[in-house]
Amino acid sequence: MKHYIAKLCFALLAIMISLPASADDLLYQATVVDANDEPLMGATVKVPDTQNVTVTDLDGKFSIKVPQGKSVEISYIGFKTVTVTDFSQKTIVLDEDTQNLDEVVVVGYGTQKKAHLTGAISTVNMDDVQDLANGNLASSLSGLVNGLGVSGGEGRPGEAARLSIRGSDRLASIGVAAQEPLFVIDGFIYPNDVRIGQGQQNSGSVAFNNLDPSEIESISVLKDAAAAVYGARAANGVILVTTKRGKIGEPVISYSGSFGFTDEVSRPKMLNAYNYGRIYNIVKASDPLSTTLDRQKDLLQADELNAMRSLNYDLLDKYWETGFTQKHSVGVNGATEKVNYFANISYFDQEGNLGKLEYDRWNYRAGVDVTLKKWFKASLQVSGDYSKKETPNVKVGGTDTEKDYRLLLTHPRYIPESVNGLPIAAYGPTNSKVNGDQEYSFYTLQNSGDFKRDNTSNLNINTALEYDFGWSKILNGLKLRFSYAKSINNSKNNQYGSQYKIYYMSERAGSGSHLYTPIPGQEDAFNALLTPENFLLGNNGAPIYNGSGSSYVSRDMSRADNYQMNLTASYNRQFGEHSVGALFSIEKSEFESEYLFGTVSDPLSFGGLQSNSVGANSSNSAQFFRSEAGTLSYIGRVNYAYADKYLFEFLLRSDASTKFAPKNYWGTFPSVSLGWVMSQEDWFRKYVNWIDYLKLRGSLGITGRDNTEYWQWIQTYGADKDKGPVFGIGSNQFSGSHLALNKNNQAINPDAHWDKSYKSNFGIDFNVLHNRLSFNIDGYYNWDRDMLLSYTASVPGTVGSSSAKTNFGKMD
Template structure:
């Protein structure tokens, strides 16, 4: 590879020296020939070359409409010397005077050759080439012309996502294509997004997932491998949504994302460097201050009969309320800060007719919105392709990654990292972080409170941490031979080897917190001197989790591409074999010695009385797959299209008798616009194609070896062995999980009908798809209809069936306002739903509201129909006069309560003749029998997006908007109030949690016109009903990018070929939010969606 990076020798000096030596040899009587060439003639030829004079040629390149074309390649014919046009279409190149010829080329335009002659200024017009505009799309194991596609395949515009400052590639795909759902990825730094294709449903209870299959350079890789990719490494991304995924057989059921990484290109070395720096922040939930929460607690307790004069009263007195008006602590705001992200990417590519190369390295560094959290990631990629001999070429690629994440360790909340945000959010604002420098024990009630028995800032400052390091190495080698005796026939072999090493460590000890004597009339104010000190247990452990895995994939291909007149045939046949192995250890010791370091040797384990026992476990796994597949594509006159594929898969996840499966697919296309009758009568239609596809794919992402019986090894202490005693005696016992030898993969029949069209000189484009997926033999456990007396864990069975269906529409328009101003607009819309055909459920629900058969998995929002609020005693009496026995879950109605419609009585105990159950008539008692589906849908099943970009001279602006609607949102139950059983002031001061500020407008005897009910009826407030409804409509600007290409004069001054600066934002604007206390999307007590702004610079060297 280094050969291509070396400077070119000075051929001018060399030829002069050679000429001189030849002439001297001739005059001295030497041979007049050199290698058979007469020296005098050679000298004449060289002499002619050496007298050539260089000249500077400038000019512009435009299209037929006069619009400047940027990025046009201008090369001197027969050489590697060249340049490219800037944003204004301008170019400048040094050429030798004489008969030099310049070659102008750009994707989508016809290549043009122009003789220079003595001209110093050349202006070129390139004509659009419809054949060139027929872009190539990457599909399974091959490439196809877009005009020949018969399946639903979407391609990501890499230029649209190249500047987005996200930590994972998946997060950059949001609102880019219809039918591609992207959730998450822009909240907690370092987290990846989840991609789903066409909103599939999962009924499996055995480890399955809804994630698509990821394929990188024709090698099946993991979702983590995909998210490790930097956008600078990626050439293109295709998404296979229908039967086009059947070529991947038992793993293509939830769609396939196909990635092609960048490769070297013929030409001089071209370096590219990109860097950016960004800041991310969020609007935090609006919560009560100390005075508001204390008032809320008083109202709760007054209604419950408490008095300020009670002994050790829970009531906040006026002096305490006045204190909290000016002394309120927002723990979350104190801990929260803007986070930062830095990115660097450097790559180089080049080569000649014999070999090409590409190499790149990237670095990403992120901190978080809380201190002491850091994430960084390195990636590298290098590849080369060499023509080894005539018709034979070989390629080798090496890539890798190294990442590390480290953060504080918090044991509260089940050691869930997400609990840091919610725990800080819930801390009551009348609790200070420190009093006179002492950290406050914020929970002083009896029992335990997983949300509050901690002190965030002390844990954050301690040496306690949890960390992970991950590194991977991937090697990809291939060789391809083109048979000279059969045109279009090629054979290729590819071998990929992947290594992964992961390492995790956790260290937790103790830290001290303090309780105080408290002040204020009723002892609600923290202070008054230290009362006691407590050591909070933050794990008291060292835990290690190293793991290793490796895998390989071997492919052999035989391909054939040939055009016979109007007939075009493409065939690919392949063999694929893969195996993977993994081994991981989890070890932990507890009861660390005082002052312990973060080493497992400091654990006392079981060596002291009352100490925890050290534990160690190992998880080992291996799997293998074998596949044979083939695909045939046929086109007649570019208007009648056919594709057929077939794959045979075998997986070690299943028993030998069920290991193999067959997955066929067929698709047809008709390009109506190529018909003579259509061309003659529809001048404004440039392209019209209809598509129809169908195929069978599957999913095998379930737990392996469910078909085998499994056993436990149980240590029993000393035991006899051949008449003696053994200290390590044990017994082997069969696990209570039953095996099922007939278990196999899920099946998925995919049908898709689509239309592709282009109008008005390709300015207007339309794509429409309608799909139907019949998923059957879905793995699930039949538990609801089996008696408990069976006494064993039931095995998974291929039982369930569900149908998914929907539509997708995309409309685009591209045009120009003037020669310097162009724009591109694209909008899309999607809808999807499903119907359950066969599903496991309690047969006692047959015929009732809860019978899922024939219904969607989303039947709407289940709850009570709220009739209003009982604001006065008169309202209560009027209700009881109409319904004397009216109760709400056993409680008689009172002022300040919500009341509901009585729909049904108890469920019948015996079914009717058809086996259906029903409910009796309304009985005046509100309970679960009165729940009904209040809306047709709970989730948003309609999605839409809008992408816009425009370029004016050197300035470009783009943004995309995403949204959804069709469901029903409601205020989450945790935001509707809290419950407390504290009976003393000290206990209440520590036990209550904070609440959203909107609840300050709650019912009291003095505020009967309040928006929300009485805080005292906490159980009733947790009931889901239409009282808590909020609009589910979502619409937000997902990304915004403004970039400017620096003038060539400035670029030349800083010695670069081109430079571009840009400002990019993610989630800059939420266009609709029905909530007053939080951002839209997700619960208020989880890490919020971040709004980020990033400034970047791209340099072409």
């Protein structure tokens, strides 16, 4: 019965979507099947450039009217589209579309066919992120890649999200630095321990988050031993980004733009003033045996509670605003047989929701690939970004960027922001200070000139020369490539925090003297309390000041310079059913970073807020750091596939870093992986025809970390004024100038070496329903050894320094 009902449904559908035909129309009837002669139900059959369309029934049969001179097009998800012009055909066979399996995936220092992958490598469909109005790329990847964690990035404009692969962020709990993945953009490796900007963000993370999706061709995520191709810095996984190139054809100019609004999805529901007072009383009087409770002064009285029913000073609602966001991108691309070009410029702007919050960024990218001779190519790409971010300078409560939101949210609803035009401390029923949060005044800080401004700029230059030996029968498939990349990252952060006064009332309204506003009918008595003598009383009769008691100006600046050179030989060739690939590369890189911080107090407001606009009694401080290191690497990879069924890959990378002592420069990181495409076996096709594709794969390898301070293996000295060697314990003894220990005040460890992370992975990939539904299942086990960690045990002061980091940690 079900069989006939299904046939009837498809027949009715075909009738409903077919239009009446003329007398010259041909009635074409046929059956659609797959390569195994199984009928395909629901295939779309249409006549191009007309409205004639139908679908195949349960037995794969169809009937359609075809005007004279027209053809019939038959399509089905997972199969190649077929065009029929010979209407004597009564059976049409659709072949499976293997485009997804033939798809090329970026795997590091090259590409591979997706069907030949043996590691846990995921790719991002850029169509899924192209139109998202996020200010940073990492936030757009949330939920798109199995095993990729995304945290933060949505709280404030310009806030960068953090990525972690397979829980690598958990390593922070035991003191392992650089838990983010290694970022590789167009082949350039951003050192994951070089920090830039206020807060010293990972330079790779900054470069990645600042990319505009309109510039990106593909993103690959290496999660297992496949990351061993990046060796000593790949223990936390690798994210590979490839940017766009021009496509064959006339120049194409494109524009995309979006506008939107940012607002809160929800807000915690807070107690109103009256219920707050009731619960305060319950908690305060919860101990029936208390002998110190003053029921008039310590508890809110009945007249006060009654007055609090009409009080509702909701400061967050008062200052919260809907933000506006916009994104625009203009690009041009094209290509001929000789030249391939691409250029793009984009702009992103986002407003915040609280006070002075705004972020805007410009991105630019231009590249050209030129065929100088038939087998000789050159390429040049220049890219970068410039961003500006302004955020509130919340001094009360430290550097917590969300502090202002929480203080406005939790502000007791019966306490006004100001009385008689003067800002009030939220001291509550006790009228005494518990912590500095009570002295926060959003209005005062927003209107006193306080600010925090960040400016970052990144410039990247990539060049390459490539020679193809395709002219030789023997060397066909061999390519030589030399590349040079340079990255310059700059950051500047300015802060200004003003001194401000905040007041409390020594006498307040109500029978218990708890209210800041008059009780109805007692306005005159309340106004009498607002005399300068009573109102301005603070600690020792003086007004209360913000945390430090003085205004200040600070600036920090950082710059990171990196370059990378590669000489690479790659070989890929097909010999019948044998597919062979090999790669060898020599890589050299150097990087250095500098960081400067300075602050002064009591600047003159009319002096441009510069360090020379301060008085003689101003306090000031400055710090300057510099670090540098270099690496040399040898990379090798061999791939083999037989009949697209049996897959093998072997990787070996040897890294040297000047961060370690010469005897420990080198580390070796091998990896091996195997794959079996079971669905390619004849017996499988015969007996398991409901699975279209099935591959088993496994990998085992070693990756590393070099998360140690630069030059920590050697003793360095520096002048330290007025602090000489003193026997005993204590840091307040002075005996003249001397040479101090190294900059980190740690003991040296010339035996420090790479962390080692052993990675194993087993995966299954299979497709069903004619490749319309795909599954990827991975199980992995990682064991980290020789992790470079600091001892947590205290070291006696007589030692003279803290312990050096040592390779003793392990985690499974």
